[in-house]
Amino acid sequence: MNQLREYYERRELLSNLVLRELRSRYKRSALGWTWSLLNPLSSVLIYWVVFGVFLKVKAPIGDPSGQGNFVLFLLCALIPWNFFSNGVTQSIESLVVNAGLIRKVYFPRELLVASTIGGLLVTFMIELGVVVVILLIAGNMVLPWLPIVVLLVILQTLLVLGIGLLLSGANVYFRDVRHFVNLLIPMLFYSTPVVYPISYVPVNWQVAGRSIPLRSIYEMNPLVQLVGAYRALLYDLTFPSIGSLAYIAVWSIGLVVIGQFVFNRLDHRLAEEV
Amino acid sequence: MTAAVVVDHVSKRYRLYHERNQSLKASLLRGRRARYEDFMALNDVSFEIKEGTAFGLIGENGSGKSTMLKCMARILRPDGGSITTRGKLSALLELGAGFHPELSGRENVYLNGAILGLSRREIDARFDEIVDFSGIEQFIDAPVKNYSSGMYVRLGFAVAINVDPAVLLIDEVLAVGDQEFQNKCTEKISQFRREGRTIVVVSHALSSVRELCDEVALIEHGRLIQVGPAVDTIDHYLTEILSIDPATLGIARRSTGEIQLQGVELLGESGEPVGSLALGDSVTFRFHFNALKPVSGPVFGMSLTSSDGVLVTGTNSRDQGLSLEIPTGLGWIDLAVPRLLVSSGKYHVTGTIYDTTQMTPIHEVGDLHAFDVAEGNPKTSGITSLGGTWRA
Ligand SMILES: Nc1ncnc2c1ncn2[C@@H]1O[C@H](COP(=O)(O)OP(=O)(O)O)[C@@H](O)[C@H]1O
Ligand SMILES: [Mg+2]
Numbered sequence: 069m070n071q072l073r074e075y076y077e078r079r080e081l082l083s084n085l086v087l088r089e090l091r092s093r094y095k096r097s098a099l100g101w102t103w104s105l106l107n108p109l110s111s112v113l114i115y116w117v118v119f120g121v122f123l124k125v126k127a128p129i130g131d132p133s134g135q136g137n138f139v140l141f142l143l144c145a146l147i148p149w150n151f152f153s154n155g156v157t158q159s160i161e162s163l164v165v166n167a168g169l170i171r172k173v174y175f176p177r178e179l180l181v182a183s184t185i186g187g188l189l190v191t192f193m194i195e196l197g198v199v200v201v202i203l204l205i206a207g208n209m210v211l212p213w214l215p216i217v218v219l220l221v222i223l224q225t226l227l228v229l230g231i232g233l234l235l236s237g238a239n240v241y242f243r244d245v246r247h248f249v250n251l252l253i254p255m256l257f258y259s260t261p262v263v264y265p266i267s268y269v270p271v272n273w274q275v276a277g278r279s280i281p282l283r284s285i286y287e288m289n290p291l292v293q294l295v296g297a298y299r300a301l302l303y304d305l306t307f308p309s310i311g312s313l314a315y316i317a318v319w320s321i322g323l324v325v326i327g328q329f330v331f332n333r334l335d336h337r338l339a340e341e342v
Numbered sequence: 343m344t345a346a347v348v349v350d351h352v353s354k355r356y357r358l359y360h361e362r363n364q365s366l367k368a369s370l371l372r373g374r375r376a377r378y379e380d381f382m383a384l385n386d387v388s389f390e391i392k393e394g395t396a397f398g399l400i401g402e403n404g405s406g407k408s409t410m411l412k413c414m415a416r417i418l419r420p421d422g423g424s425i426t427t428r429g430k431l432s433a434l435l436e437l438g439a440g441f442h443p444e445l446s447g448r449e450n451v452y453l454n455g456a457i458l459g460l461s462r463r464e465i466d467a468r469f470d471e472i473v474d475f476s477g478i479e480q481f482i483d484a485p486v487k488n489y490s491s492g493m494y495v496r497l498g499f500a501v502a503i504n505v506d507p508a509v510l511l512i513d514e515v516l517a518v519g520d521q522e523f524q525n526k527c528t529e530k531i532s533q534f535r536r537e538g539r540t541i542v543v544v545s546h547a548l549s550s551v552r553e554l555c556d557e558v559a560l561i562e563h564g565r566l567i568q569v570g571p572a573v574d575t576i577d578h579y580l581t582e583i584l585s586i587d588p589a590t591l592g593i594a595r596r597s598t599g600e601i602q603l604q605g606v607e608l609l610g611e612s613g614e615p616v617g618s619l620a621l622g623d624s625v626t627f628r629f630h631f632n633a634l635k636p637v638s639g640p641v642f643g644m645s646l647t648s649s650d651g652v653l654v655t656g657t658n659s660r661d662q663g664l665s666l667e668i669p670t671g672l673g674w675i676d677l678a679v680p681r682l683l684v685s686s687g688k689y690h691v692t693g694t695i696y697d698t699t700q701m702t703p704i705h706e707v708g709d710l711h712a713f714d715v716a717e718g719n720p721k722t723s724g725i726t727s728l729g730g731t732w733r734a
Contacts, residue, residue, distance in 0.1 A: 084456035092444045095485075172440035173433070174416040175457045339417045340356060 071328050074176050082179050082186065089187030104191045105198065108150055115142055119263045128265045133208050133305040140206055143199050144302040145262045145295040151192040152228060152291065153253050159184045159232030160239050160246050167342040177338055178331055181232040189225055196221070203302060213301040216308075220297055223313075223320045227290065230323025237334030240342050260291045290319040344428065346509050346540035347391040347414060351423035354384040354409055354564075383409040384420070385564040391557075393428065394538040396531075398545065398555035398572060400579055403604065406564040407544040411435060411511050414542065429508025432458050434498055443487035447478065447497055450486055454498075458505045468504050475530070476500035477523065491670070496523060503530055509540045514634065546599035546634065546705075548576055585708035597703045600637050601668060603693045604630045606711035609676075619682055621718030621727060627677040629693055629710075637668045639698030642675050648725060649688040655726075660700065683727040686717045 075082065094100040119125045120138040127141035135141075162184040163170065163177065170177060196217070203210050210217075239245040261269070266286075273282040286292060293315050297308035357378040383406045391397045399407045412418040414425055415433040440457070441450045451472055455465035473482050476496045478489075486494065503510060531541060531554065545551050551558060551572065558575040560567040562583060568575050576595065580586040586594045609626040610616040619625055629642060645656035659666065659675070666675075691711040695704040720727065 080461050081456040081459075084453055088442060088445060088449065088453055091449060092442060095444045169440035169442075169457075171417065172435055173454070173457050336419055337357075339412070 071178070075179075075182065078176060078179060081175060082183055085179055085183030086186035086190070089183055090190060093187065105195070108147060108195055111150070112139065112142060112146060115146065115263045125264050125268075128267060130208075130304040131306065133303065135206070135208055135303055137206065140203060140208070141265070141299070141303055142263065143202065144299045145260075147192065147195045147199055148224060148295060148298050149257065149260065149262050149291075150195075151188060151224065152294075153257070155185050155188050155225075155228035156231050156235075157246070157249060157253065158188065159228065160235045160249055162232070163236045163240050163338065163342055164243075170342050171339050177335060178233060178328070181236050181331075182229060185225060185228050185232060189221075193221070199302070208302070208305060210302050210305065213305065217298070217301050220294070220301070220308075220313075220316075223316050224294060226320035226324050227294070227316070230320060230325075230327040233327030233331040234323065237331045237338070240338060241334065256289075256291060259286065259289060260295055262295060266292070266296065290316055343392045343394075345390040346393040346395075346428050347397075347542065348426045349387060349389050349391075349410075349414070349423070350425070352384055352387045352410075352413060352420045352425060353382065353422035354406075354413060354418060355421045356381045356383050356409075382564050384413070384561075386423070387561070387564075387566045388423070389559050389566065389569045391540060391542060393540055394535070395556040396535060396541040396543065396554050398543050398551040398558040398575075399561060400545070400548065400551060400558055400576065401561040401567075402583065403602070405561045407561055408435070408513055409564075410561065411513050411542065411544055415511055427509055430459060430506065431509040431511065432502045432505050432507035433511035433513075434502040435511070435513045441486045441494065441498070444485055446484060447473075447476075447482040447486055447489070451482075451497070451501055454501045455505060458501075458507070460505055468506075472497075472500045472504045475504065475526065477526075492520075492523075499527060503534065507539070509542065510534065511542045513544045514546065546602055547597070548580070548594070549596050549598055552576055552595060584706075586706065587708060590706070593703045594706055597705055598697070599705055600634055601640060601695050601704050602632045602634070603695060603705050603707050603710060604632055606630070606691050606693065607674075608711075608713060618714045618716060620716040621682065621685060621722065622720070622729070623682050623718065625679050625682050627679065627691070628674050629677070630672070630674045631668075631695070631705075632672050633668045633670050636670050637697070637704070640666055640668055640704060641696045641698065641700055642666075643694040643696065644677060645692045645694075646684070647690045647692065648684075649690070652725065654684060654689065658694075658696075681729055682715065683729045684715055685722050685725055685727060686715050687725075688712060688714050 094103055097103060099106070116139050120127075120142070125138065127136055127138040129136045159181045162180045166180050169180070200210055200214070235245055235249065266283075269283050269286050271281070271283040273280045293312040297312055297316065300306050300308040358381050359378045387406075387410065399410060401407050409418065411433065412435065413420050414427065415431065415435070417433075417435075440454070442453065445453070448469075451469065452462070452465055455468075456462075460468075473479055476493075476499070478493050478496060481489065481493065486497070489497070502512075534541060541554075543551065543554065555572045557570060558572045559569040560575050560579050560583070567583075568578050577591060580591055580594045581588055584594070607628040607630065608616050608619065609628055611624045613626075616623075616625065627644065629644070641658050641660040643656065643658035646654040648654055657677070689712065690709050691713075692706070692708055693710040694706045696702065697704055720729075720731075722728075
């Protein structure tokens, strides 16, 4: 509660830090902000060619949208995924990158984590806007679902913030944390149905004569639920299951609470160690 | 009178890691985090700073002054004790404010203002004053990474002082910048004081500390040695810690502190450090110093005193017509002695730096170094040797 008030009281600083984040991101590149659209574009292209064309992954027909385009199917999950993976990797580095500020001035340091994610949130929203326009052109009437998409974006932001708070402090003390996470991110990517539909994951898996409920285990990953919810709203044009929304919410809020707790513990000697 | 800052039994420990590389693997192998030793940078320090006064912190390099200011600024958290401050606090620590190198001066002013708790509108209202004070209008839209260190400090100072703080902390930055800017700072600080605000300064320039501060605290190895009226504390520091002869106290009090003598190294013929010497050895005295700003034409001097207090010899760089331009930063100056002609015993080195007029002392350290001389060849009686050779 206290922390919430702190975020609120320093909202001016938070928005300033977000602005700084955005301004400095493409400061010395010729293409500037175009990069923020070129990056997802190139990954969409690669995944479409490799998974859609070479491996012939079939996008399921959206119910009730009737949509069956693999690129659209990909976009609805890939853009949120990118926000997750960039958010986690960059927020973990946010304290180390801003060592100069931490050593020189006092302010609540969690704002650095929050503003890094805030900057990425802005690009995510822009990308999402572009996706919405593409979907509308393709005949997917997504507008009525947008309020729930916004709710989902908020939950996802909290999820990323929680992980960022949890690991950014630790990363100051152990620089290995970042490398460890860089290792985990691709594993998470392929254990989330971004480039393939969840129906490709066997319900049961036979190993050494025993049956393992693989799909149920797979679905415990909150990112599976998250990506599923985005797809339901944007691709299928239907309401995601309440259970899955609640599951995401529990993870998000839980991680923020734990993350903030851990962050407060590690905050103590940040200026010396960073 | 109420206190603006109360420092109550504050201790601060740093961890000195034996190997800086803190990898997870190393920690896992060892079962715990990297090994470290605790180092007490502040040890049970208590004092009060009254509202509306100027307070100085003095002490030798590494005594814990900057650590104290950082604790006041809440950048570091004390391990023991507490610090309470009344009102908004703004700090200008070593090497300026927390600027982002890629952003322009303008963007950094807004960012810094926001960090210090100002709203956008409040910064808008002060922006012109800040830029005007810093005197870098032409560069305000250039990235700060292109700024010189002087410009950097000017802007940092302009922001720190114009955000309407009740308490201002300044660490060693007053010595930077040209005379005009320093005058502006002095003027601003006087105005600041007239408005009943509180200032805490750390400075090597004992003369300005004496002029500016009402009270001064002396810190030595993290402990508070003395706190009280500026004159008393500074004199105590000069006589007890720096071993300045009471007879020359007047000189020391006037020192500007722009260059700081840090130590002497004794080097042998091939430049290797030597511990002890013998009569007749060739030796180079290397004086290490830290210049807080560029100084033109300073005069370095040294003298040797025997252990019973007799002045053996003295020399300075001007005597030999050496004219020096010292840039900001660390540096050294050598005194090469082809044959050390003093008899066996212990000797003390006094180091002095004067400005180009040789009237104003910059820094003086009474007992900068001590070394032993062993009996050598030729043997001698008395305090010195002629280095002569008997012939028949
Ligand atoms: N981050 C740090 N980690 C370990 N030791 C430090 C750190 N910062 C300062 N120290 C040590 O603490 C002591 C006090 O430093 P400081 O407060 O900067 O002294 P001063 O400002 O009086 O010169 C010094 O011995 C210094 O080496
Ligand atoms: Mg210092």
